[in-house]
Amino acid sequence: MPDGPLAGRVSVVTGASRGLGAAVAKRLAAAGSHVVLIARTVGGLEETDDAIRAAGGSATLVPLDLAELDTVLSLGPSLYERFGRVDALVALAAELGPLNPVPHGDLKAWQRVLDVTLTANQRLLTTLHPLLAAAPAGRVVMATCRQADGRSPFWYAYATAKAGLETLLRLYAAEMAKSTVRANLVDPGAMATRLRRLAFPGEDAASLPEADSRAEAVAALAGPDTTITGDLVRLGQ
Numbered sequence: 001m002p003d004g005p006l007a008g009r010v011s012v013v014t015g016a017s018r019g020l021g022a023a024v025a026k027r028l029a030a031a032g033s034h035v036v037l038i039a040r041t042v043g044g045l046e047e048t049d050d051a052i053r054a055a056g057g058s059a060t061l062v063p064l065d066l067a068e069l070d071t072v073l074s075l076g077p078s079l080y081e082r083f084g085r086v087d088a089l090v091a092l093a094a095e096l097g098p099l100n101p102v103p104h105g106d107l108k109a110w111q112r113v114l115d116v117t118l119t120a121n122q123r124l125l126t127t128l129h130p131l132l133a134a135a136p137a138g139r140v141v142m143a144t145c146r147q148a149d150g151r152s153p154f155w156y157a158y159a160t161a162k163a164g165l166e167t168l169l170r171l172y173a174a175e176m177a178k179s180t181v182r183a184n185l186v187d188p189g190a191m192a193t194r195l196r197r198l199a200f201p202g203e204d205a206a207s208l209p210e211a212d213s214r215a216e217a218v219a220a221l222a223g224p225d226t227t228i229t230g231d232l233v234r235l236g237q
Contacts, residue, residue: 004032010083011222012036012075012128014066014120015093017044019195020143020188022051023215024090028222029057036079036086038062039093066093066120067112076127086131088139088222091121094161096195099154113157118164125172132181137224140183142169144232166232173230182229184221188214189236209236 011028015021017039025035029052037045037059045061052059060082066072079086097113098106121142132138147155148162166185173183188211196208214235220226221233 004030006223007032009033009087009224010036010079010085011088011090012038012079012086012124013090013092014038014124015091016048017041018048019092020211020214020218021090021092022048023210023212024092024218024222025059026051026055026057027215027219028088028090029059030055031219031223032057033088034083035059036062038064038066040065065116067095067115069115069119069123072120072123073127075124076129076131079128080131085135086128087135087137087224089124089128089132089141090218090222091124091140091142092218093117093120094143094158094195097157099158100156101154102156105156110157114161114164117158117161118168121165122168125168133176133179136180138179138181139222139224139226140169140172140181141218141221142183142185143218144185144187146187170230177229182226184226184228184230185232186218186221187232187234188218189234 011033013021013025013035016025016037025037025048029035037048039045042063045063049059049061064071095113095116097109142165144162144166147159148166152159169183169185217235
């Protein structure tokens with residue numbers, strides 16, 4: 001593995017094919033961590049991997065739809081068999097779904113948003129917990145957004161899933177308070193990403209910061225120097 005402050009660590013990043021996930025994965029790899037890249041889009045994963053390797057880093061690609069919850073549960077044993085450890089989980093993948101009034105929501109779309117944005121993260125904690133708890137400095141970072149406060153009409157399934165995710169993460173942090181694991185939420189704020197374009201199609205993307213501008217702060221939360229736990233860190237406010 002490369003030299004650097006994170007040398008020897010193994011970091012799992014979801015949503016690593018584009019946007020903030022790809023940017024954070026590159027930062028972690030540049031600091032010496034081996035990065036396990038998870039996303040549905042194989043081409044995007046390969047682009048992230050190419051950039052990491054071109055900069056002297058190392059990565060492993062895991063093409064996976066996080067809605068395949070049984071497959072998500074198999075990650076922990078597979079990663080233990082290959083690496084013997086996992087030091088950080090950075091969960092940045094999410095499914096926006098349709099924006100519509102609550103009474104008019106489609107059940108199939110609702111279920112997929114909750115599966116990818118909430119339930120898959122619970123499954124990730126389930127399968128990776130033994131490795132994170134055994135690590136000298138296990139770290140968990142999960143992305144949320146301001147819509148989780150329930151004050152943004154029409155955000156329907158996405159806001160509900162993010163609100164649930166905030167509670168899930170805080171519960172896990174409280175349960176692990178006496179351990180070496182630190183778990184935190186991050187709200188990266190508005191960025192020029194695909195999900196943002198889907199949510200705000202009329203917005204001028206050129207007016208927004210690139211995801212790379214938030215990557216360093218998110219990557220820092222996944223590092224061993226982070227001491228806070230159970231917190232929500234808001235960026236770009």
